[in-house]
Amino acid sequence: MIQIEEHYPLARLTTFGIGGIARKYAAPQSAESLIDVLTLAKSENAPVFILGAGSNTLINDEGFEGYVIHPAMKSVEWKEHADGSVLVTIDAGASFDDVVCESCRRNLGGIESLSGIPGSAGGSLVQNIGAYGQEISESFVRARAIRLDNLEICDLSREDMGFSYRHTSLKTASPSHVIVSVTLRLQPYDVDAASERCIAHGFKQIALRRPQTAMALRELVIETRRSKAMCYDPADYNTHGVGSFFVNPTVSNEDAQRLNAASAIRYQKSIPCYPTDDGRMKLSAAWLIEKAGFNKGYCYKGVSLSEKHCLAIVNRQNATAADIIEFANGIASYVYMAFRIELQPEVVYLAQNSVAPLPIHPRDAEVTGTPLRPNSHLYQ
Helix, strand or coil: CCCCEEEEECHHHCCCCCCCEEEEEECCCCHHHHHHHHHHHHHCCCCEEECCCCCCEEECCCCEEEEEECCCCCCEEEEECCCCCEEEEEECCCEHHHHHHHHHHCCEECCHHHCCCCCEHHHHHHHCCEECCEEHHHHEEEEEEEECCCCCEEEECHHHHCCECCECCCCCCCCCEEEEEEEEEEEECCHHHHHHHHHHCCCCHHHHCCCCCHHHHHHHHHHHHHHCCCCCCCCCHHHCECCCCECCCEECHHHHHHHHHHHHHHHCCCCCEEECCCCCEEECHHHHHHHCCCCCCCEECCEEECCCCCCCEEECCCCCHHHHHHHHHHHHHHHHHHHCCCCCECCEEECCCCEECCCCCHHHHHHHCCCCCCCCCCCC
């Protein structure tokens, strides 16, 4: 019988260390137990939230008026094929970075650039995590899932997942399925392809230390992430967030040229930008934040930008969800006023009854104002 806990504190389950109380909480260790909890929640007409590792989630201060389900299935199965490829099937609750580490130990390519990104396998898939030109979707084969309308197990294809940049069809307020496991196809590591991809997507360090193995690339990625405080450390508040808070925005080629021309005049520098697969240009949200006047370590109330990376918003000292939202709104507002670009949060926001859009409205700041003030002369 699955154990259901009442009035469960959620802050302990997130890297932000923020969040109210769940009315009910369960950590099922099998697909059957997960179905049992979902059945119970359905009989009570109660809202459900599936929580992975809590590394990309901001939970509101009032808590959640339903069931928070924390999948605890963690098995991993590896199958080698004659062509050198390997199929790895990962339970939703398993640590995705542990799988990345083992794949690199086997000198397999496909997810090596995702090293050091915290999160469960299920959450990593739903978020379509990515780094340095590589996304989990590229290695995706299929997912086992539970349909929420009839609570039956089924397979999801690539088309079902609807992959796009840091998004899937399941990353919604009302997802249609809950992930049970994910299967990826990995190939033998290709040093030339990996190096070219990383360099093309801004990972310049690789040009000096061309990694000859997947593990060597993993070590370089983790070294870089740690230098930016992007690897969670309980003792370092610079990591007490969700990594990149905002998605790197994409714009048309024409807008990128316009912004680049303006940047050349204002800052005597080009805007860091990279082409996307759909013919647009991806800009650096961190660069936009810094040029809007907010340096690393900028602090307001108990919230700050990381001292190592200004794209990371962190809980510096006893911050609340409301503090994080006010801070994020202020940062996004100044970026909008400086560049007319509206930053989109990457973080998942859990309101009292469902996942909801993070309540930030940067366009309103020109009328209503914001209590944040840039700490740099760069904002003009």
